[in-house]
Amino acid sequence: MYSSNPADNYQKVDPSAPQGIPTNYAPPPVHQVGGQVAGPWATGLCDCFSDCETCCLTFWCPCITFGRIAEIVDRGATSCGTSGALYTLIALVTGCQCFYSCFYRTKIRQQYNLHDGPCGDCLLHCCCEACALCQEYSELKHRGFDMSIGWHGNVERQNRGVAMAPVAQGGMKR
Template sequence: MYPPKHETYHYQPIAPPAIGVPVYPASMESVVPQAWSSGLCDCGNDCGTCCSTCLCPCITFGRIAEIVDQGTTSCATSGAIYGLLMYLTGCQWIYSCAYRSKLRAQYSLVEDPCNDCIVHWCCQACALSQEYRELQNRGFDMSLGWQGNIARQPAVAMTAPPVQMGMMQ
């Protein structure tokens, strides 16, 4: 039985998925900021990432940047720029805080515990480790890069809408 004609239906917008490639809703005003999947100082829960970030942060940053930039910048390029800034000026945190802001915007994450630049300036290794864990927790295999992660996602079948045949006048 069909509903009466006077009834109207209100469709609720679909929230972006929690994992994988970010999907943006039609209106960003309706997005409620989410908490990070791990804390800034949760480095002890992931000793491998923590140690590699402390020893060679340019690799961790390069992997984060490639995913956040959705493959437009390679891990090697971003890591090299980060490394040069680190060794020549010591101001690599300015570059990396921009990527934290991009990551937060893509996944609607809260700016916590303080401003992105302050987080990167005060504790660069913790900030990079948290961002790395966030992307991992959202389903990215950081060692594969952007193209590798896209290739491993299931293909979406593209089908044409059914053609309606009718009489032509």
Template sequence: MKPGSEAPGAPSAWSSGLFDCFDDCGLCCLTCWCPCITFGKVSEIVDRGSTSCGTGGALYSLLACFTGCHWIYSCTYRSKMRAQYALPDAPCCDCCVHYCCEPCALVQEYKELKARGYDPDIGWQLNVERGNGGAGTGGVNPPGMQEMGR
């Protein structure tokens, strides 16, 4: 089966552990110093392009600066991702994971998308054009992005 084309609802596990963030020093450092960038990349793929990386990252930054509750926003994306890929609510609920281990949670989500064949660095549109991860639709472009046939 092609990565990213798993059947919806089929049980699966996270491709990496919550604390496996340290095996990619570049991603780990980026996420520790600028979590808004990693979050923006994750949010664009999870939202299938309806939220751009810049928009997601900017909202995350504004919430972090003005409320300190950015983890509430980011935990909703973890929930969306878990629903899309039938991932377990582990090691604890999404809000607790993001509240206690925000950088590790963001790295785990990023790595999960990579393991499913996406490249969060290039954004949703290029993933669709390149067929990365089947663009999450079993190799078919999402509705509204399909080419017209004759």
């Protein structure tokens, strides 16, 4: 099994074989979502002061900021009012609205293939709720959404330039 000579127990290395990391080796990307390389956020986590309007809205009424984010991320399935009211109710009853809002950060990251931070979404929302909401709000604005008109308003605005086929009045007749 093993030789009494310790030098015989080690694997012999061919001196002509290349040593070290090959020059054509590229390590896999650090951030991958669904097999694709994740991209950066449009703004940093602490860039909330660069957009004073969003910063003030989030500081004074985070339920509105969250409601607008949720409506866009859910593609109109939930309204701004419903999401904002639920956020407020959770905040008033339990004080743990960060656990509700962190799920929407995860949805944004998955929809737009964005980096996750050095800490998880829930931890980020628990420690920096206002900054996280501002970053998410700014991300959606940078992606072309007018946050104040909601999902349906953005869809309508986008479809204004598209010509629709005329609708025949009275249906088809032979």
